[in-house]
Amino acid sequence: MPPGPRGGDAIDAAIDDSGAIGFVSVCRGDDPTSRYLTGLDAEFDVVYVRLPGETHLRVPSTVDIPDGDAASIRVDDRPAGQAAAAVLAAQAETGTVLTPQTVPHDAALHLESAGYELSSTTAVQDARATKDAAELDAIEGVQRAAKRAISAAAVILADAHVEDEALVWSDAPLSTERIRRQVNATLAVEGVDSAGATTVTTGTRGGRESAVELVPGEPIVVSVSPRGPTGYRGALARTFVVDADGGWERRAHVACAAARDVALVEADPGADAGFVGSEIRAETAAFGFSMADEVTRDVGGGLGLSAREDPPLDGDAELATGNVLRVRSAITHATHGRVELTDVLVVEDDGPRYLTDAPTTLDPSRWTE
Amino acid sequence: MPPGPRGGDAIDAAIDDSGAIGFVSVCRGDDPTSRYLTGLDAEFDVVYVRLPGETHLRVPSTVDIPDGDAASIRVDDRPAGQAAAAVLAAQAETGTVLTPQTVPHDAALHLESAGYELSSTTAVQDARATKDAAELDAIEGVQRAAKRAISAAAVILADAHVEDEALVWSDAPLSTERIRRQVNATLAVEGVDSAGATTVTTGTRGGRESAVELVPGEPIVVSVSPRGPTGYRGALARTFVVDADGGWERRAHVACAAARDVALVEADPGADAGFVGSEIRAETAAFGFSMADEVTRDVGGGLGLSAREDPPLDGDAELATGNVLRVRSAITHATHGRVELTDVLVVEDDGPRYLTDAPTTLDPSRWTE
Known part of the structure; x- marks a missing residue:
């Protein structure tokens, strides 16, 4: 069984419903949410950014890049919120960004100071409750x-x-x-x-x-x-x-x-x-x-x-x-x-x-x- | 070897240095930080509040309370930030509260709306780097x-x-x-x-x-x-x-x-x-x-x-x-x-x-x- 990634469609629906420009999750790589979203089982911090229909990951530069679609993996040593904001900027300079309620406070503050308004979503939590x-x-x-x-x-x-x-x-x-x-x-x-x-x-x-x-x-x-x-x-x-x-x-x-x-x-x-x-x-x-x-x-x-x-x-x-x-x-x-x-x-x-x-x-x- | 708790002295020093009234950490129970602070290895969310010289833990009511100093364990189903604020209120109605940078955003917002100003600290991370x-x-x-x-x-x-x-x-x-x-x-x-x-x-x-x-x-x-x-x-x-x-x-x-x-x-x-x-x-x-x-x-x-x-x-x-x-x-x-x-x-x-x-x-x- 391929371990993922999953949840993209549920996030796209939540983005669409709320008029947001994208979704950001910041997790330790071995966090279940991160594993669900990325399919990766990694002991490093992963920044996951979803723009409608496309996933972008950010990993620290010290990590040997895992297998996968390298085009969507960005190596970046800035704080997680800043790295996420850099990905979002390609989509829109301002707007609402969905995050899980438990997004780290420092990442939330970085996103807000970059000009984005945050709104919490349970889309990933809800999607995880129903197994395929x-x-x-x-x-x-x-x-x-x-x-x-x-x-x-x-x-x-x-x-x-x-x-x-x-x-x-x-x-x-x-x-x-x-x-x-x-x-x-x-x-x-x-x-x-x-x-x-x-x-x-x-x-x-x-x-x-x-x-x-x-x-x-x-x-x-x-x-x-x-x-x-x-x-x-x-x-x-x-x-x-x-x-x-x-x-x-x-x-x-x-x-x-x-x-x-x-x-x-x-x-x-x-x-x-x-x-x-x-x-x-x-x-x-x-x-x-x-x-x-x-x-x-x-x-x-x-x-x-x-x-x-x-x-x-x-x-x-x-x-x-x-x-x-x-x-x-x-x-x-x-x-x-x-x-x-x-x-x-x-x-x-x-x-x-x-x-x-x-x-x-x-x-x-x-x-x- | 007793598994902990550790870090209380380092947090007390950080509280003292910064003039804060206390420290709050909100983690999944199996998070290394939570394990360090509480000595518990639990698969539930733990709210850890440190007032100078004393530790208070909050666990959800569905959990069979773990062994330990029951006097310091509070069972409470409110959101983590609210539960932490209730503990802090016994110390002071307002003031600065130290948290790790990665405190969940929702908990931070609850603490702020209860009247506390948050300031991030690396005290726990720093203490963990030096092993006893x-x-x-x-x-x-x-x-x-x-x-x-x-x-x-x-x-x-x-x-x-x-x-x-x-x-x-x-x-x-x-x-x-x-x-x-x-x-x-x-x-x-x-x-x-x-x-x-x-x-x-x-x-x-x-x-x-x-x-x-x-x-x-x-x-x-x-x-x-x-x-x-x-x-x-x-x-x-x-x-x-x-x-x-x-x-x-x-x-x-x-x-x-x-x-x-x-x-x-x-x-x-x-x-x-x-x-x-x-x-x-x-x-x-x-x-x-x-x-x-x-x-x-x-x-x-x-x-x-x-x-x-x-x-x-x-x-x-x-x-x-x-x-x-x-x-x-x-x-x-x-x-x-x-x-x-x-x-x-x-x-x-x-x-x-x-x-x-x-x-x-x-x-x-x-x-x-």
């Missing part, structure tokens, strides 16, 4: 890798044995960190990047970077949100318990699975995103969990080049065909720990569909590929 | 992992054999992508993140995401810039040739190695960063390569939470004890391909020191741990 077939393919590819990574964790946990009330695997105590590293190695072999987003937590202890030794009976949450080769993200989380005996984690797991199913019923084109989010929370709570203290507030939202983008599941957006959503149900209890299920679904004309068929089993030995 | 002992430890740890990852590539290449003019490893043709995945799996097992920055290129073909089958005699560049668990980056690149026979790659490799040594002579405290950069380029060119067409422009610069930060090696900064620099020498030729060596050095009181002892051999079978 190639973007969807990219996200599905990342979800397949995510499933294999969670699978690696399930295999390790199924293979672990209990010694002195602790889990042992491959002749050594099993910790959250040992699993996290194996999960990330699996992602790497699958050709995707962990994006620093893999977490393995257990019970009420542990976190992103600490190594907590695992014990039987406590829920272990394995969560990944990898980034594929073209920048698109995935998201998948599963909860496992070795030798479950308590009722709490089984009940919490059933609640999370039911909440996950709710999204499949509710996330139709035209549905209110905030309503879908509140239905997910309500279904989780319906199994006897406290909405205030136990059910997670973060039930997800749009996912694409960023792990969190439009539409959020707590806002007032209307879902549309092509929206891709991270759907998360989670319950946290002060002593029992945490249970979570996260998946990615796409909103299609005839309803939502989850992008993986990853099992939801709590028992790692029942995980099937 | 804990930051240096973190970067050294990442460099150890980087060395192991490059080592994995060397072992594969030393183990490969030639069949029909192509390299074969583990019973299948060896490609840039197969090496890249093994390198990234090694980084994962070492507990660091590839940060999407690993590239394996060969000859004049190949690139970040394409799988190019490898052949004997062509230079293969393996480059990593991983991110450690506390966010700090490393950088290491080596060039290998299997069955080298040509003179070009040997001569280019000697030139890059000599340029790498130049940094060890020149990068003293007080040296002009731009001069060090031009000396690296001049030494590379001295072996008969064209400064205009063959010697890379990007000879590196500061490295820390970002792979590219202050001081750049093409600017007019003065090097100081505690600067950590990515040093890169590279030569590209239209038909022979590319040779590169990249390392990280720290500027210490008594001169510069490379953070790894990774071999520079062109022959993978001569790589030693």
